[in-house]
Amino acid sequence: xxxxxxxxxxxxxxxxxxxxxxxxxxxxxxxxxxxxxxxxxxxxxxxxxxxxxxxxxxxxxxxxxxxxxxxxxxxxxxxxxxxxxxxxxxxxxxxxxxxxxxxxxxxxxxxxxxxxxxxxxxxxxxxxxxxxxxxxxxxxxxxxxxxxxxxxxxxxxxxxxxxxxxxxxxxxxxxxxxxxxxxxxxxxxxxxxxxxxxxxxx
Numbered sequence: 001x002x003x004x005x006x007x008x009x010x011x012x013x014x015x016x017x018x019x020x021x022x023x024x025x026x027x028x029x030x031x032x033x034x035x036x037x038x039x040x041x042x043x044x045x046x047x048x049x050x051x052x053x054x055x056x057x058x059x060x061x062x063x064x065x066x067x068x069x070x071x072x073x074x075x076x077x078x079x080x081x082x083x084x085x086x087x088x089x090x091x092x093x094x095x096x097x098x099x100x101x102x103x104x105x106x107x108x109x110x111x112x113x114x115x116x117x118x119x120x121x122x123x124x125x126x127x128x129x130x131x132x133x134x135x136x137x138x139x140x141x142x143x144x145x146x147x148x149x150x151x152x153x154x155x156x157x158x159x160x161x162x163x164x165x166x167x168x169x170x171x172x173x174x175x176x177x178x179x180x181x182x183x184x185x186x187x188x189x190x191x192x193x194x195x196x197x198x199x200x201x202x
Contacts, residue, residue: 025096025144030137033059033066034073034148038133044161048124052160054106056135056148058113069145070111072138075118076102078149080159083129096144102134111137128164 039053054075058067078101084090093099106120132155137146151158 026094027096027099027147028094030144031062031066031146032148033062033146034135034137035059036133036135036148036150038150038158038160040160044163045122047122047126047162047164050122050162052106052120052122052133054118054120054133054135054150056116059148067111067113067137069139070137071140072108072142073111073116074108074136074138075106075120076134076136077104077106077122077126078102078132078134080130080132080151080155083131106133122162124165126162126164128162130159130161132159 034056035058036054036056039055041050045052056073056075079090081092084092084101090100090103092101104123104126107118109116109118132149132151134147134149136144137148139145149155
């Protein structure tokens with residue numbers, strides 16, 4: 001009986017530890033303690049070509065020591081609401097493990113309270129859409145404990161548009177046109193020679 005009780009207690013402790021390790025982290029529970037700015041060219045940005053200049057620093061309105069547990073910053077490219085509409089695979093969830101808003105990792109770096117800057121060339125696999133940048137703050141256990149983003153809470157300001165790579169290249173388009181013209185000319189030449197040979201045989 002005693003051994004059964006010990007096994008039961010050990011099982012409860014193990015389950016508690018596993019639950020703690022896999023605890024839900026809600027976005028709504030995070031402090032917005034970072035300021036994030038993004039600079040980029042005007043107009044629609046091209047994937048694989050254009051760059052984002054990202055700056056971030058600790059919000060000065062927070063008291064000293066707020067960042068004592070901050071160990072790492074994770075920068076992510078995130079979909080704006082207009083590019084999430086009717087796309088369940090981009091849906092925003094408060095539970096961070098289920099959230100699909102920020103699917104593209106930009107960079108991961110040790111935390112500093114100021115003088116942070118990163119230039120990122122938009123990766124070639126980024127799809128067409130409207131985006132913003134979010135910075136997650138991680139503690140020593142790698143859990144999110146704060147954030148900042150270059151847009152407002154409703155995610156309507158300071159957004160930017162990215163155009164995906166079409167998969168076609170100008171040279172290929174030119175070659176395609178040349179071969180099409182060559183095919184048409186060859187076809188007419190074939191019919192002309194056939195008609196000429198037919199007349200000659202008469």
